[in-house]
Amino acid sequence: MNATEPEAAGAARQAPGPSAPPAVRTDGVTVRYGEVLALEDVTLSVGRGRICGLLGANGSGKSTLFTAIMGLTAAESGSVRILGADPAAARKRGLVGYVPQSEQVDWAFPVRVSDVVMMGRYGRMGPARRPRRADRAAVAQALERTGLSDLAHRQIGALSGGQRKRAFVARGIAQGARVFLLDEPFAGVDKRSEATITEVLSGMRDEGHTLLVSTHDLAGVPDLCDEAVLLQHRLLAHGPPTDVLTPQRLLEAFGIAAHAEGSAA
Amino acid sequence: MNLLAEFFAVPLQFDFMQRALLVSVVAGVVCALLSCWMTLTGWSLLGDAVSHAVLPGVVLSYLLGLPFAVGALVFGAGSVALIGAVNRTSRIKEDAAIGIVFTAMFGIGVVLISRIPSQTDLMHILFGNVLGVSDSEIVQILAMAALTLAVVLAKHRDLTLYAFDPVHAHAIGLSPRRLEALLLALLSVTVVVALQAVGIILVVAMVVIPGATAYLLTDRFERMLAIAAAVSATASVLGTYASFHADIATGGAIVVAQACGFVLAYLFAPRHGVLARRLRRTPVRTG
Numbered sequence: 001m002n003a004t005e006p007e008a009a010g011a012a013r014q015a016p017g018p019s020a021p022p023a024v025r026t027d028g029v030t031v032r033y034g035e036v037l038a039l040e041d042v043t044l045s046v047g048r049g050r051i052c053g054l055l056g057a058n059g060s061g062k063s064t065l066f067t068a069i070m071g072l073t074a075a076e077s078g079s080v081r082i083l084g085a086d087p088a089a090a091r092k093r094g095l096v097g098y099v100p101q102s103e104q105v106d107w108a109f110p111v112r113v114s115d116v117v118m119m120g121r122y123g124r125m126g127p128a129r130r131p132r133r134a135d136r137a138a139v140a141q142a143l144e145r146t147g148l149s150d151l152a153h154r155q156i157g158a159l160s161g162g163q164r165k166r167a168f169v170a171r172g173i174a175q176g177a178r179v180f181l182l183d184e185p186f187a188g189v190d191k192r193s194e195a196t197i198t199e200v201l202s203g204m205r206d207e208g209h210t211l212l213v214s215t216h217d218l219a220g221v222p223d224l225c226d227e228a229v230l231l232q233h234r235l236l237a238h239g240p241p242t243d244v245l246t247p248q249r250l251l252e253a254f255g256i257a258a259h260a261e262g263s264a265a
Numbered sequence: 266m267n268l269l270a271e272f273f274a275v276p277l278q279f280d281f282m283q284r285a286l287l288v289s290v291v292a293g294v295v296c297a298l299l300s301c302w303m304t305l306t307g308w309s310l311l312g313d314a315v316s317h318a319v320l321p322g323v324v325l326s327y328l329l330g331l332p333f334a335v336g337a338l339v340f341g342a343g344s345v346a347l348i349g350a351v352n353r354t355s356r357i358k359e360d361a362a363i364g365i366v367f368t369a370m371f372g373i374g375v376v377l378i379s380r381i382p383s384q385t386d387l388m389h390i391l392f393g394n395v396l397g398v399s400d401s402e403i404v405q406i407l408a409m410a411a412l413t414l415a416v417v418l419a420k421h422r423d424l425t426l427y428a429f430d431p432v433h434a435h436a437i438g439l440s441p442r443r444l445e446a447l448l449l450a451l452l453s454v455t456v457v458v459a460l461q462a463v464g465i466i467l468v469v470a471m472v473v474i475p476g477a478t479a480y481l482l483t484d485r486f487e488r489m490l491a492i493a494a495a496v497s498a499t500a501s502v503l504g505t506y507a508s509f510h511a512d513i514a515t516g517g518a519i520v521v522a523q524a525c526g527f528v529l530a531y532l533f534a535p536r537h538g539v540l541a542r543r544l545r546r547t548p549v550r551t552g
Contacts, residue, residue: 105430111485119433122437
């Protein structure tokens with residue numbers, strides 16, 4: 001494999017036009033929870049049509065970066081732009097799709113898969129959120145796209161781990177989101193489902209969607225991601241996965257790895 | 266057969282029974298709808314808090330000669346805001362904030378009561394007096410119920426989205442905070458609607474049990490609303506009749522009927538009942 005080849009292709013994809021702003025841009029974002037510094041001066045730019053892996057130990061600020069990008073957590077300083085727009089405007093236009101971590105979802109909630117996907121359409125509906133033909137069509141298409149058409153009427157908790165993730169991706173597709181934030185989409189998912197999810201995500205990237213994927217699964221990163229970000233409250237590294245996933249940097253980001261090295265030596 | 270017809274028909278000859286049935290069924294249905302979201306958001310304790318916190322409002326309305334709903338609504342909504350404020354502005358967690366605010370409010374109510382000569386009306390506040398409900402009270406109850414039903418009908422999808430995934434609501438440009446406030450406001454009004462039927466002490470049963478019962482019986486939210494409303498209305502009717510025939514407290518009888526419905530669902534619900542779960546698990550263990 002030629003090392004410069006993917007870089008060049010990436011650069012071409014990153015700049016669709018000279019004036020097109022990046023999909024996500026954070027400028028010196030700092031977030032503090034009381035005394036605890038969750039994010040420190042994070043400046044990050046992710047181009048359109050890219051899959052960016054967000055790596056870091058538990059509590060390294062991955063989820064906080066997502067909530068800061070969504071404007072759910074107020075940053076102490078710094079600013080966020082989504083597709084060049086103010087985050088609030090981007091949210092109103094339905095540009096931001098969010099796929100929550102498994103633990104954040106009440107899987108016993110009495111909703112069907114199609115109900116969840118329909119929730120992606122709410123921003124486009126009237127105040128009573130009564131679905132119209134276009135909404136139903138968008139939901140059907142998103143379910144088809146993620147291979148869930150046959151499971152549309154299942155209660156959301158009656159799906160497997162991988163299917164559950166795809167249902168939330170389908171919600172973002174039905175929404176018409178351009179930028180997706182996926183929080184640990186591979187946690188609790190078996191290898192075969194992981195391949196299916198990877199396939200769906202890659203297809204979306206090829207259509208020009210931008211995906212930020214937080215993950216513990218370092219092994220899967222080079223296959224899935226065009227670029228990777230290593231986070232430890234600060235941004236430690238950002239670049240092609242092979243450059244970011246060096247032993248030296250991983251040691252810095254994951255304390256446990258450093259400990260293992262130390263005891264082996 | 267004849268006996269059954271008599272059981273239901275005879276009390277209807279009385280004007281006060283007609284009114285009592287109207288009020289308890291309306292209150293039962295409105296509470297049941299709200300209870301579905303209470304069950305799913307885990308706000309049951311908050312329902313308890315709001316209902317207790319309206320006591321000083323009701324007493325003050327009585328002292329000042331105002332409609333009971335005015336004071337009750339002010340104190341209901343006020344206590345919810347106060348719980349939020351204590352929670353946000355100090356290190357006190359929400360469950361403690363709820364416990365502090367509702368007992369403090371209830372305490373104020375008890376103090377106010379002790380300064381009032383007649384005790385009969387206050388027994389009615391605490392335990393309900395649906396058999397003696399007045400015309401003006403019926404008007405207040407029906408108006409509040411109609412308002413709540415209209416809002417719930419128009420916004421039920423947003424409320425369910427809020428209960429299921431508030432982060433997504435935020436991500437698509439809706440305000441989870443405003444939806445939370447709407448749900449809290451609806452809870453306050455609903456509690457006041459049911460005050461006359463079962464009284465302050467037992468109101469919480471009306472905004473918790475029907476939703477919990479329905480949750481055991483279905484995996485579809487729309488059906489959950491329908492089942493909760495049906496179960497609650499049935500309990501209101503049976504409780505009110507039982508109260509007439511057996512000369513027992515109406516509010517208590519309605520809540521006991523609600524609880525019986527819950528026990529039946531808890532034991533015999535087709536998928537989520539205890540028996541169904543046992544039956545499903547046993548073959549797996551032996552095989």
